[in-house]
Amino acid sequence: MLKKIVANAFEATQDIQDNAVIMLGGFGLCGIPENSITALVKMGVKNLTCISNNAGVDDFGIGLLLKTRQVKKMISSYVGENAEFERQLLSGELEVELIPQGTLATRCMATGYGMPAIFTPAGVGTEVAIGKESREFDGKTYLLEHAFKSDFAIVKAWKGDAHGNLIFRATSRNFNPLMAMAGKITIAEVEELYEAGELNPDEIHTPGIYVNRIFKGSNYEKRIEQVTTRLKA
Amino acid sequence: MLDKFGIAKRIAKELQDGYYVNLGIGIPTLVANYVPNNIEVILQSENGLLGIGPFPYADEVDADLINAGKQTVTTTHGSSFFDSAMSFGMIRSGRVDLTVLGAMEVAENGDIANWKIPGKMVKGMGGAMDLVASAKNIIVAMQHVNKAGESKLLKRCSLPITGLGCVKKVVTELGVFDIVPEGFKLIERAPAVSVDYIKEKTEGNLILEGDIPEMILD
Numbered sequence: 001m002l003k004k005i006v007a008n009a010f011e012a013t014q015d016i017q018d019n020a021v022i023m024l025g026g027f028g029l030c031g032i033p034e035n036s037i038t039a040l041v042k043m044g045v046k047n048l049t050c051i052s053n054n055a056g057v058d059d060f061g062i063g064l065l066l067k068t069r070q071v072k073k074m075i076s077s078y079v080g081e082n083a084e085f086e087r088q089l090l091s092g093e094l095e096v097e098l099i100p101q102g103t104l105a106t107r108c109m110a111t112g113y114g115m116p117a118i119f120t121p122a123g124v125g126t127e128v129a130i131g132k133e134s135r136e137f138d139g140k141t142y143l144l145e146h147a148f149k150s151d152f153a154i155v156k157a158w159k160g161d162a163h164g165n166l167i168f169r170a171t172s173r174n175f176n177p178l179m180a181m182a183g184k185i186t187i188a189e190v191e192e193l194y195e196a197g198e199l200n201p202d203e204i205h206t207p208g209i210y211v212n213r214i215f216k217g218s219n220y221e222k223r224i225e226q227v228t229t230r231l232k233a
Numbered sequence: 234m235l236d237k238f239g240i241a242k243r244i245a246k247e248l249q250d251g252y253y254v255n256l257g258i259g260i261p262t263l264v265a266n267y268v269p270n271n272i273e274v275i276l277q278s279e280n281g282l283l284g285i286g287p288f289p290y291a292d293e294v295d296a297d298l299i300n301a302g303k304q305t306v307t308t309t310h311g312s313s314f315f316d317s318a319m320s321f322g323m324i325r326s327g328r329v330d331l332t333v334l335g336a337m338e339v340a341e342n343g344d345i346a347n348w349k350i351p352g353k354m355v356k357g358m359g360g361a362m363d364l365v366a367s368a369k370n371i372i373v374a375m376q377h378v379n380k381a382g383e384s385k386l387l388k389r390c391s392l393p394i395t396g397l398g399c400v401k402k403v404v405t406e407l408g409v410f411d412i413v414p415e416g417f418k419l420i421e422r423a424p425a426v427s428v429d430y431i432k433e434k435t436e437g438n439l440i441l442e443g444d445i446p447e448m449i450l451d
Contacts, residue, residue, distance in 0.1 A: 027280040027317070028303040030296065053317070080356030081303070089355055098348075098355070101279065102321025102363030109318040120325065121366035125397035128362065158297075170314055171281050172297040177316045205316075222296035225303035230288045 004164045004214050005193070009039035012187045012213045016152055018045055019072075023108065023148070023179040024052040024062060025155035028081065028225050031172030032061050033156040035189050035217040041065060047072040051148060053104060053175055054078055055085045060223050066094070077101035081225060100128065103145050105178055110147035112181020112210065117146045153183025156217070157206070160190035161197075164211030165204045177206045186210055189217040235406040235423045240374050242267045242450050243421075244333055244404050247372060248274050255279065255324065255364060257334030258302040260374040264333055275311070277329055279320050279360040284312030301360065321360065325367045332368035334361060336375045336400075338390045341416035341437035343400040345373065346392035358395060365396030377405035377434050384436035386410065386417055407431050409448060415440055421448040 006012045013036055016022065022040075026032030040048075041064050048071050055074055056063035063082050065071050073095040079085050088094035099107075100122040110118050119142035123129050133144040155176040158169035166188055168176055180186050188206075193216040235243065237260045245267035248254065255277045256262050265285070268274050276285040278300045285300055286307035293307060300306045323329060336347040345365055348358040365371060379385055386403065403410045403417065407426050410417040416438030419431060422445050432439055 027301075028299065030280070030299050030303070076357060078357040078359035086355060090352070096355075098357045100358055100362035101317065101360040102325060105317035105321055120363070122325075122363040124366060126362060126394045128358075168314075170295065170297040170308075171278070171299055173314055173316050174281050175317050178318050224294070224296050224299070224305060226299075226305065227294060228288045228304040228306070229291045229294060232290055 002163055004208070004212060005162055006213050006215045008215055009035035009189060009217070010043070012036065012189070012215050013039045013043065013154070016040065016043070016045055019047045020045065020152060021049040021051070021150045023150045023153040023183055024050055025153075025174065025176035025179045026052065026054070026061065027171065027174035028054050029056065029061050029223050031156050031168070031174050031176055032056070033154045033189050034220055036154045036187060037061065037064055040070065041068055044068070044070070046070050049073040049075065051075040051104075051150060053101060055082045057081050057225065058084050060221070073097065075099065075104070077104050105175060107145055107148045108175065108178035108182040111149070112178065115147060117144050119143065120145055148182055150182060151184050153179040153186045155180045155186065155188050157188055157190045159192045159194065159199060160188055160211075160214050161194040161199050161208070163196045164188065164208030164214050165199055166190070166206035166211065167199060167203055168205050173205065180206045181210045185212045187212065188214045190214060191217060191220060234426055238263060239423070239450065240404050240406060243409065243448060244372055244374055245269070247331065247402070248272060252330040253277055253283070253328060254331045254333070255329050255368070257332070257361070259335045261333040261335060262302060277320075277323070278306070279317070279324070281315050281317060281320050282306070282308070282312065283315070284309045286312070321363050324360075324363055327367060327369055329368055331370045331372065332364045333372045333374055334364065336373045336385070337379070338385050338387055338392050339373050339375070339400050339403050340387050340390045341412070343398040343412045344390050345395045345400050346390040347395050349393045351393065361395050365399040368399070371400050372402045372404060373400050374404050377407045384434055386435045386437045388437050407434060413440065418442070419445050421446055423448060
């Protein structure tokens, strides 16, 4: 019997230790594993290396872990929304590796596909290329970028089942399925948790083989960074 | 001289029927408001949406549905969602016809800098490095000079580079410039802007051929 369902975020994340390398799904605050971040803050694990496209905002998302100084290093593509992050970075308190967004996504994908590295043109001729191997294909230069190694990947999905199959909703998919494939241990928190067999196999985005632990999250805030609307005519 | 809406309006004239287009944050996002009615353009958002619709009505706002600028958006007829690797897959493999993005500096050889001011501002490159490394056609939308009044159309970029030799066209409040092997070729002047004024505000090599027409926006 597969035993992937756990009670909550605390049970799912209890063996995450100081110095762990963690991938966290989400784009901005969209599709972030809110329950697990809260659990990590309460557990107080320290010196984390976080791989995530963004660093949250000052008081939400990964910003909560930054505020409590639990993050040693961030690996991200864009961190413009977080003043505390920028402060810690400029003062040298926080180690940061900024990498192109497509490179970040594809390095996760490579891990999940069992490939050690990729070649990408992103960053050629920039400081991102410093110290990296490059190679020419058909007259164009590409950088060699390695697949990510991480201890845990924590993702957020819309629906999941007891086998760990996941379905994402709208643009909250983003990095989640890629990171789900890339964790040594993958934890998925979902809004709706089903018995195996209840989800349509044709609609699964992430097959359960990639997911080790799954739980039904609660009290999702789903904060929006920029509420933009139009007026009804 | 153009305001930011004018810059967006002028760039919208570059759109062609059937184009897949990625619009960056800031002025580029405004281009979506001026897509001519007689053509179909599909907007790509690198966070995983093809077919960006208009902003939602207040009662339609969906936290799971945002654009790359983290603004709430909607889908439109024929939209699709995908993950971030596929998103950059379609960019890298050359499926996106046009990329419009902002910049801090553009050099006369087409280099662009828009992601970092050392010691001052570190926001990150987001998807910009991937886009400029692969897009077939890149138009930069930006102000002609920085806050200190210095030209942003330069001989060489002074800030950390985002991509090399990739920009094809620059649209500023003063005019439209094609990047050609010799430098910035002035194609059109903004309304009521003289060639001399553009010359004065452009540090990079400016190429003037014949009479430079004033742009027609409507």
